[in-house]
Amino acid sequence: MADITYREALRQALREEMLRDERVFLLGEDIGAYGGSYAVTKGLLEEFGEKRVKDTPISETAIIGAAVGAAMDGLRPVAEIMTINFTLVAIDQVINNAAKIHYMFGGQFRCPLVIRTVGGGRRLAATHSQNLEVLFAHIPGLKVVAPATPYDAKGLLKAAIRDDDPVVFIEHSLLYSTRGPVPDEDYVVPIGVSDIKRRGRDVTIVAYSRMTREALIAAEELAKQGIEAEVVDLRTLRPLDMGPVLDSVARTNRAVVVGEDWRSFGIGAEVAARIQEEAFDELDAPVLRVSQLEVPTPYAANLEKLAFPGSRQIVEACQQVLNIQVGAPVAAG
Amino acid sequence: MSTERQEAVLLPHQQDKDHLLDLYRKMFLIRRFEERAAEAYTQGKIGGFLHLAIGEEAANVGTIVALRDDDDVFTHYRSHGHALARGMDPGAVMAELFGKTTGVSRGRGGSMHLASLEHHFWGGYAIVGGHIPLAVGMALAHQYRGLDRVVLCIFGDGAVNTGAFHEALNMAGVWKLPVVFAVSNNLYGMGTAIERSSAVTEVYKRAAAYNMPGRRINGNDVLQVEAAVRDAVERARAGEGPSLLELVTYRFRGHSMADAELYRSKEEVEQYKARDPIVAFRRRLEEQGVADAGALSAIEKEVEDTVEAAVRFAEESPEPDPGTIFDYIYVNP
Numbered sequence A: 001m002a003d004i005t006y007r008e009a010l011r012q013a014l015r016e017e018m019l020r021d022e023r024v025f026l027l028g029e030d031i032g033a034y035g036g037s038y039a040v041t042k043g044l045l046e047e048f049g050e051k052r053v054k055d056t057p058i059s060e061t062a063i064i065g066a067a068v069g070a071a072m073d074g075l076r077p078v079a080e081i082m083t084i085n086f087t088l089v090a091i092d093q094v095i096n097n098a099a100k101i102h103y104m105f106g107g108q109f110r111c112p113l114v115i116r117t118v119g120g121g122r123r124l125a126a127t128h129s130q131n132l133e134v135l136f137a138h139i140p141g142l143k144v145v146a147p148a149t150p151y152d153a154k155g156l157l158k159a160a161i162r163d164d165d166p167v168v169f170i171e172h173s174l175l176y177s178t179r180g181p182v183p184d185e186d187y188v189v190p191i192g193v194s195d196i197k198r199r200g201r202d203v204t205i206v207a208y209s210r211m212t213r214e215a216l217i218a219a220e221e222l223a224k225q226g227i228e229a230e231v232v233d234l235r236t237l238r239p240l241d242m243g244p245v246l247d248s249v250a251r252t253n254r255a256v257v258v259g260e261d262w263r264s265f266g267i268g269a270e271v272a273a274r275i276q277e278e279a280f281d282e283l284d285a286p287v288l289r290v291s292q293l294e295v296p297t298p299y300a301a302n303l304e305k306l307a308f309p310g311s312r313q314i315v316e317a318c319q320q321v322l323n324i325q326v327g328a329p330v331a332a333g
Numbered sequence B: 001m002s003t004e005r006q007e008a009v010l011l012p013h014q015q016d017k018d019h020l021l022d023l024y025r026k027m028f029l030i031r032r033f034e035e036r037a038a039e040a041y042t043q044g045k046i047g048g049f050l051h052l053a054i055g056e057e058a059a060n061v062g063t064i065v066a067l068r069d070d071d072d073v074f075t076h077y078r079s080h081g082h083a084l085a086r087g088m089d090p091g092a093v094m095a096e097l098f099g100k101t102t103g104v105s106r107g108r109g110g111s112m113h114l115a116s117l118e119h120h121f122w123g124g125y126a127i128v129g130g131h132i133p134l135a136v137g138m139a140l141a142h143q144y145r146g147l148d149r150v151v152l153c154i155f156g157d158g159a160v161n162t163g164a165f166h167e168a169l170n171m172a173g174v175w176k177l178p179v180v181f182a183v184s185n186n187l188y189g190m191g192t193a194i195e196r197s198s199a200v201t202e203v204y205k206r207a208a209a210y211n212m213p214g215r216r217i218n219g220n221d222v223l224q225v226e227a228a229v230r231d232a233v234e235r236a237r238a239g240e241g242p243s244l245l246e247l248v249t250y251r252f253r254g255h256s257m258a259d260a261e262l263y264r265s266k267e268e269v270e271q272y273k274a275r276d277p278i279v280a281f282r283r284r285l286e287e288q289g290v291a292d293a294g295a296l297s298a299i300e301k302e303v304e305d306t307v308e309a310a311v312r313f314a315e316e317s318p319e320p321d322p323g324t325i326f327d328y329i330y331v332n333p
């Protein structure tokens, strides 16, 4: 076990999979000579050469489209789209090609492709700070992964590269420098398995990506008030593993769902709907959502701070589902 | 149709002393403004991405001054220079970089998203290539309404590899729209040298594909740039359709403030710095007897004061009122 950053964990996963399988190659903007815009791919061009680490033109449609074509021919491309905002330029290739090719031709073709991209951001204004995971999570035929820890990031990226279906792998720009333990030996974290990151009996907090960290901070805060929150990290958004969420709700009878995306039609809406469909009788309170304010992200620091959710909003939502007055002192017990 | 390299023929008014000094003043203003913005960034007063055009001032100024006041500008995220050359208030531009309510986009957009309706400055856009179709659409509207306004659309060499560039230029060519496409070819898109991203590295040659004139201009010579853009603008105004101008230039600083510049050598940068367009123009003005050193220093002093006042204005301006966070999402909420 070594304590490494999320960035380093991702780099290790790419490197190990490239060593393990000749068919794995990387393509994307500024992943080579520049060193990767978030430095995840730094050093890989030097180690593997231009055949396996391809700097591309600013041509997202061709990056993803070419990756689909190469995947159909049996390669295992890992296409990096510099940020999730730029996947919109190529959304046709993702949704109309990558997600459809196996089904539409009756299962004859496969598309073992990974699209690595990054959500989140600070002070980058409306078009560069978006959390668009729900666009992909909506689409049958895609798998969508959004890890919160270095351990999960490495294990899930390896699983994604070995998977025979297209995987949209969503990193978070504010997680790259966070650290955590990662085993020295080879391992994968299976796609489609949620994970309980903290045990607690009073309320279930469901989160993913950076919001899992915020949820854990909120849980510490709540613990000081005598409230034990359980934190379930979805890790994969599609296919969604509701098992641990429902088990948890059966014990706590209350749930708060946290996403950094916008509230309407978001991940929280889906999870809340599934809880009420599958565990209605377990609930003692309505399921609450914590999410970004429904505004394009403002640049001004003070407005941006209001727009993004964090541990404070999670604490308040938990107090609310427990019917505790916000701000009032809470009795221990 | 010409797709030859050309020296632009200088225009009569370009001999005019006041005009020449105005060009110098504008270029020097951009340089000082950006140097001060860089300082403010390192002090944490500006956040997110800050893209400087230091080294590209001749291209910034030469393009904009060729327009009539009621002509229109669309540009990208590296556009402090375009805004200042257009006569937008340096204080209001700096305040936007600081995220203040007095900023040109009311603190919502930041450095990448400058705009001013009054100046027919229709915005800086940060999705590479994304604004090129908008410029074409505005040119279509001018043609439709029988107006003689011309649209200037500015972008970088990296943007020419997007689908949006191809689709938009073809449409402008088919409909003979009054739009001038000006590429600031600074030889790199982020860390990717043009030879590594473009099959045809002489951008002006692409004009042939859209049946419009293409010209390659020394983008570090403000007079050459102005003359070439004026030609293209007059052509568009006369109903003869669009043009593609390639302004060859160089950025002295990194792509943004966070760029280790691993992709180019210090020697290369020094070589270009030795041919600084502002220094060269200053020398020319002195040699041709347009102004002596004293007169030029006086202009520089005045610009310094303007920029200091702009920084002070930005610092002293208030942040946006939190109560306005939901403003401007809809015209009719």
Ligand SMILES: Cc1ncc(C[n+]2csc(CCOP(=O)(O)OP(=O)(O)O)c2C)c(N)n1
Pocket (backbone or CB within 6 Å): A029, A058, A060, A082, A086, A089, B078, B126, B127, B128, B129, B155, B156, B157, B158, B159, B160, B184, B186, B188, B189, B190, B255
């Ligand atoms: C569609 C899209 N892809 C990628 C990016 C990230 N990005 C921002 S600027 C840039 C380089 C653009 O280069 P160029 O057009 O030459 O303009 P320059 O920055 O050199 O002025 C890249 C890749 C983006 N903003 N939008």
Ligand SMILES: [Mg+2]
Pocket (backbone or CB within 6 Å): B156, B157, B158, B184, B185, B186, B187, B188, B189, B190
């Ligand atoms: Mg460029």
